[in-house]
Amino acid sequence: MTTYDIVCIGAGPTGLACAMEAKRAGMRALVIDKGCLCNSIYHYPVNMVFFTTPELLEIGDLPMVCGGEKPTRTEALKYYRKATEHYELELRLFERVMRVDGHDGAFIVVTQTESGREERYAARKIVVATGYYDLPNEMGVPGEHLPHVSHYYTEPHAYWHEDVAVIGGKNSAVEAALDLWRNGARVMLLVRGAELGTSIKYWVKPDIENRIKAGQIRAIFQARVKEIVHDAVLIEDGRATRHVPARQVFALTGYHPDYEFIEAVGVRLDPESRRPSLDPSTLESNVKGIYLAGVVVAGRHTNEIFIENGRFHGKQIVQALK
Numbered sequence: 001m002t003t004y005d006i007v008c009i010g011a012g013p014t015g016l017a018c019a020m021e022a023k024r025a026g027m028r029a030l031v032i033d034k035g036c037l038c039n040s041i042y043h044y045p046v047n048m049v050f051f052t053t054p055e056l057l058e059i060g061d062l063p064m065v066c067g068g069e070k071p072t073r074t075e076a077l078k079y080y081r082k083a084t085e086h087y088e089l090e091l092r093l094f095e096r097v098m099r100v101d102g103h104d105g106a107f108i109v110v111t112q113t114e115s116g117r118e119e120r121y122a123a124r125k126i127v128v129a130t131g132y133y134d135l136p137n138e139m140g141v142p143g144e145h146l147p148h149v150s151h152y153y154t155e156p157h158a159y160w161h162e163d164v165a166v167i168g169g170k171n172s173a174v175e176a177a178l179d180l181w182r183n184g185a186r187v188m189l190l191v192r193g194a195e196l197g198t199s200i201k202y203w204v205k206p207d208i209e210n211r212i213k214a215g216q217i218r219a220i221f222q223a224r225v226k227e228i229v230h231d232a233v234l235i236e237d238g239r240a241t242r243h244v245p246a247r248q249v250f251a252l253t254g255y256h257p258d259y260e261f262i263e264a265v266g267v268r269l270d271p272e273s274r275r276p277s278l279d280p281s282t283l284e285s286n287v288k289g290i291y292l293a294g295v296v297v298a299g300r301h302t303n304e305i306f307i308e309n310g311r312f313h314g315k316q317i318v319q320a321l322k
Contacts, residue, residue, distance in 0.1 A: 001120065001121070001122050002028075003122040003123070003124065004028050004029060004030045004090075004121060004123045004124070005022060005029065005123075005124050005125065006018070006019070006027055006028075006029045006030075006123065006124070006126070006127055007030045007032060007109050007123035007125075007126055007127070008022075008029060008030070008032070008127045008293075009033075009127065009128050009129065010031075010032075010033060010127075010128065010129035010130040010131055010293075010294070011032070011033035011035075011036075011038065011039070011091060012033075012038055012039070012040055012041070012294065013038065013041075013059055014129040014131070014295075015031055015127070015293070016037075016059055016080060016084060016089065017059040017060065017315075018127045018129060018317060018318070019090075019314070020060035020087045021318040023087055023089070024060075025321070027318070027321075029090065030090045030121060030123070031089055032097055032109065032121070033091075033092075033094075034094065034096040034097070034134075035093070035094065035134070036094070037084060037091070037093060038080045039133075039134070040131050041073060041076055042077060043133065043152055045153050045154060045155065045175075045176070045179070046073065046155045047072070047073070047155060047179075048073040049068075049071070049073075050070050050071050050073075051201065052070065052306075054066050054070070054071045056307070057071060057079070057307050058311070059083055059314075060083050060086070060087055062079075062082075062083050062086060065079075066079075092111065092121075094113065094114050095111040095113050096111060096112050097110070097111050097261070098110045098111060098118075099264065099265075100126060100264075100265045100290075104124075104125075104287075104290075105124050106124070107122070107125075107126055107290075108121070108122055109121045109122075109123055124289070125289050125291065125321065126265070126289060126290045126291065127290075127291045127292075127314075127317060128261075128265065128267075128290065128291070128292050128293070128296060129292075129293040129294045129310075129313075130257065130261065130294075130296060131257070131295055131296070132257040132295050132296070132302050133255050134255070134258070135255055135257070135258055136151035136253065137254040137255060138251075139167070139225055139253060141226060142227045143227050143228030144228060144251065146230065146249075148246075148247065148248050148249060149249045149251060150248075150250055150251070151251050151252065151253070152250075153172065153175075153250050153252060156179050156180045156182075157183060159180055159183070159185040160184040160185060161185070161186070162185055162248065163185075163186045163188070163246050163247050163248075164180050164186065164187050164246060164247065164248045164250065165187075165188045165190055165233045165244050165250070166187060166188070166189050166190065166249075166250045167190045167250065167251045167252060167253060168189075168190075168191070168250075168251070168252035169191035170196075170197035170199060170200065170254070171201060171204065173191075173250070173252040173253075174200055174204055175204060176250055177208065177211075177217055178204070178208060178211065178217070181211060181216055187218065188217075188218045188219070188244050188245075188246070189217055189219040189220070190219075190220050190223040190225065190233065190235060191219060191220065191221045191223060192222070192223060192224065193222070194221055194222055195221065196208065199303065220235065220244070221237070222237055223235045223236070224236045224237070225251075228246075231245065231246065231247065232244055233249060254302075255302065256300065256302065257274070257295060257299070257302070258296075259274055262276060262292075266285075266286070266287040266290070267286060267287055268285075269299065273299045274300045275297070275298065275299035275301075276292050276297065276299065278291075278297070281316075281320070282316070282317065282320035283297065283317050283320070291320075293310065293314065294310040295310060297310075
């Protein structure tokens with residue numbers, strides 16, 4: 001069995017950046033992911049444009065070139081594919097890590113392939129960079145798993161002249177509501193709070209507020225979802241219970257890291273913030289030899305870590321190992 005200096009669990013930009021830094025330091029690295037390369041970005045809205053400029057998404061000191069001022073989802077995926085090819089990274093995609101055995105210097109990472117076959121990889125060090133986009137914050141209401149309910153927004157075309165309910169009051173929900181309305185959908189925005197989220201992008205906020213004020217996008221605040229049925233969302237808004245017509249429901253209620261997996265490898269999490277126990281200078285967790293990178297470092301506070309700052313965690317970890 002080949003022994004890798006580092007096994008990175010997660011093939012997003014942060015996991016790839018960790019492997020690239022390891023290779024540049026003369027180490028042998030392996031990257032494992034239960035999905036495709038950059039699985040989270042792949043599941044972003046099809047026509048999404050990043051908020052940030054291309055140089056802030058770069059990894060491995062490789063320049064990102066794009067057609068406009070800011071990169072699109074398609075351009076970002078192409079860049080990360082090319083960067084991976086440039087560094088000739090060893091990958092095991094579509095393999096789910098089932099457990100991590102052993103100890104510092106002698107870990108065994110046990111995975112399961114799509115066909116159900118078990119694989120094992122020896123590693124001196126482990127980096128957990130599993131992100132958070134794969135696990136939506138579920139509402140726990142009846143009907144949440146019906147076929148017409150999604151925790152991910154894709155594109156608006158199929159909902160032209162249709163009733164669509166968007167649940168949420170932050171950036172992803174607001175942007176989806178605007179995109180749906182601009183493409184001919186009848187949109188109802190259901191917001192749990194008394195107002196829209198304070199973190200909404202400054203150029204998006206007046207847009208959604210004006211659409212709501214004009215009645216082009218309908219909004220219900222303090223809306224508590226009680227149940228989802230095949231053609232409607234049942235809500236309470238403090239005054240009454242009502243059925244909101246909906247052929248499609250986008251429950252854009254946020255996402256969270258895989259706390260269960262992180263705890264399964266022995267990492268302690270704060271019971272409130274869910275932040276992991278780690279050394280902030282090296283990012284080594286309370287389990288010697290297991291490091292954390294990317295958004296998993298922030299626990300519940302997922303708005304603290306983005307590609308822009310998480311991409312440097314690889315440099316930090318490899319420098320500590322050197």
